[in-house]
Amino acid sequence: MTEKIDVRALQTRLARFAAARDWERFHTPKNLVAALSVEASELVEIFQWLTPEQSARVMDDPESAHRVEDEIADVLAYLLQLCETLGVDPLAALSAKIDRNETRFPVPGAHANDRHSPES
Structure with a gap:
């Protein structure tokens, strides 16, 4: 365990x-969002032509697993840098978003009026 x-x-x-590489000047919100989008697209590219079944097994192949992990790391790195630059606490933002989604999308049957389901 790590x-x-x-x-x-x-x-x-x-x-x-x-x-250490004097890159801070390039780490503007605009540039970080663009880089994040590029890295997310590189992650999408791995899955682009896979069937749903193949995509569920992508981590079974060491080479594709390594590519997926690298792209996830790149996406997370740019997202964390963006949060740092903008002063956003990513875990607090995620927690608040989950709270809002739990209210917007209640468990089916938990409320008499389920008009907030994704199908609405």
Whole structure:
């Protein structure tokens, strides 16, 4: 089992990595969002022509698993850098979003009026 790494520690490592290479000047919100989009697209590319069954087994092949992990890491790196630049706590933002979604999309049958389902 790997040791637990916190988000703040990762953001610090990413900031140090960028600072050592004088890349901070390029890490504007606009550039980080563009880079995030590119990396997300590279992740999509891995799955683009797979069937649903093949996509469910993508991690079974060591080469494709490595590619998926690398692209997930790239997406997460740019997302964490964007959050750092904008002063957003990504875990707090996610928690708040889940709270809103739990209200917007209640468990079916939990309320008499289920008009907020995704099908509405």
